[in-house]
Amino acid sequence: MKDIQCYVLGMVQVNTYLLWKDNHVLIIDPGTASKRLFEAIDERQGIVDGIVLTHAHFDHIGGIDAIVKKYQCSLYMNDLDEELLTNSRLNFSIGEEIIVHTKPETLLPGVHTIGNFEITFIDAPGHSEGSSMILWDDNLFSGDVLFQGSIGRTDLATSSNTKMMQSLRKIREMDPNLKVYPGHGPASTLKDELLYNPYLQF
Numbered sequence: 001m002k003d004i005q006c007y008v009l010g011m012v013q014v015n016t017y018l019l020w021k022d023n024h025v026l027i028i029d030p031g032t033a034s035k036r037l038f039e040a041i042d043e044r045q046g047i048v049d050g051i052v053l054t055h056a057h058f059d060h061i062g063g064i065d066a067i068v069k070k071y072q073c074s075l076y077m078n079d080l081d082e083e084l085l086t087n088s089r090l091n092f093s094i095g096e097e098i099i100v101h102t103k104p105e106t107l108l109p110g111v112h113t114i115g116n117f118e119i120t121f122i123d124a125p126g127h128s129e130g131s132s133m134i135l136w137d138d139n140l141f142s143g144d145v146l147f148q149g150s151i152g153r154t155d156l157a158t159s160s161n162t163k164m165m166q167s168l169r170k171i172r173e174m175d176p177n178l179k180v181y182p183g184h185g186p187a188s189t190l191k192d193e194l195l196y197n198p199y200l201q202f
Helices: 035-043 064-071 079-086 161-172 190-196
Strands: 002-009 014-021 024-028 047-052 075-077 110-114 117-123 132-136 139-143 179-182
Touching (some): 002 035, 014 035, 014 179, 024 117, 035 064, 047 064, 047 110, 047 117, 075 079, 161 190, 179 190
Parallel strands (some): 024 047, 047 075, 139 179
Antiparallel strands (some): 002 014, 014 024, 110 117
16 A cells, blocks of 8 residues: 655755555655654554655755664665755754764666665756655655745755756656645645646746
8 A cells, every 4th residue: 555644844844755655664855853753654663665855955854863763774865965964054054053964875867666665766956956856656756846836946055047947847848647745835736837837837
């Protein structure tokens, strides 16, 4: 049985996703070490196959070390964002510095098997240099590239408006039947975003 759970965590309300396949779980963008997250996994006797990041800004990485310690799992990401894990200026953690000590494993664009999960990792720079999207069946986890009716910021360190436009062009060519699970805000469908999102009207 497959299932997707979303937990809205942290001061900027990041969407942390638990992807379930039977009793195995893959975690996307753990914003904080939330008690709710641990309880959700433990209640179902979940086996954590890994953590995958869409990118490494502070609001998406705060729970990594605690989750890795508790479940002895690996962290996977685009290595172009690896420096952000240990650089608070680049990951934009203002006030309370967020530093991740877990050493990540690199995911290149393409199909990958992580535990019981087969995902497609998609290069999508613009919000950050290493910004990526994750495709699991017909579910697109778009990180801070694409939101319902909007897109991610391009005025942060390692951001690029030009590369964001290239990523949006890539999204326009994808299957419109995909369900879109963004890094912030409500879920959507690519069909609706192609129709109503002004940033895809070009």
